[in-house]
Amino acid sequence: MVADNGQRINAVTHCPLFLYMEPVMLEIGDTLVSLDVIEKEFVCNLEACLGACCIEGDAGAPLEEEERQKLKDILPAIWDDLLPAAQSVIQEQGVAYIDQEGDVVTSIVNGKDCVFTCYGANGMCYCAIEKAYKEGRIDFYKPISCHLYPIRTKKYSGFTAVNYNRWKICKAAEVLGRKEGVKVYQFLKEPLIRKFGEVWYNELNEVAVEYERQKAQDD
DSSP: OOTSOOOOOOOOOSSSSSSOOOOOEEETTTTTETTTTSSSBBOHHHHHTTTGGTTTTTSHHHHHOOHHHHHHHHHHHHHHGGGGHHHHHHHHHSSSOOOSOOOEEOEETTEETTTTTOOOSOOOOEEEHHHHHTTSEEEEOHHHHHHHEEEEEEEEEEEEEEEOOOOOOGHHHHHHHHHHBBBHHHHHHHHHHHHHHOHHHHHHHHHHHHHHHHHHHHH
C-alpha cells in the first residue's frame, strides 16, 4: 500500500497494516487499489438507472488487446440483436476505435451509445453480448471493463491501478449498496476474480477486513 507521503507499506496480512498513517492506496500483488474500493458501498440498481452506463459517456467501453478480436469473432451470433444504427457504425468503422486518450474502446452510436446495446420492452438497456452469453449462443461474457464497472483499471509501468469510478448515474446503486451493506469490492467479486485471480481477491478481502477492524478500534 502507499501512505500519504508516497511511502509504500506492504499490505500483507501477517504484518501490521496501518501503523503510522492513513494509507491512500492498497498494494495487492502488482496492483494499487484505491481505498474507495473497500470503503464505499455499491449494488447495481437496474430498475432505477435502466442500464444508463451502456448509453452515457463520450467514449466506448475500454477493451483489452485480445477482446477486440473476440468481439469480431462473436459478431455474427449477435448481429440481429443490434440496432440498425449500431450495425451501420460497425460496418463503417468496426467494433472498436481509438479514443482521444489513445485507448481501444467499443464503437459508439451518436457519440455516446455503445454499439452492443439492445433494449427491453420496458426501455431498459441490455448488453447484447451478455444476453447472447446467457442464452448459450456465445462463450464470451462481455468485455472485462464492463464486467468490472464501476471499477476502472489502468496499467502503468510496474503496476496496475484499480480505482472506483463514481458517476452520477449510479447514485441509486450507492444508495442500495448502503442499504444492503455491500462494499464495491464485494459486489464485484466475480469480475475481480476474473481479472486478477482468486488468490488476489482473497488477499484484498483479508486486507479489507483488517482495515475495517482497525478503523473500528480507532473510532
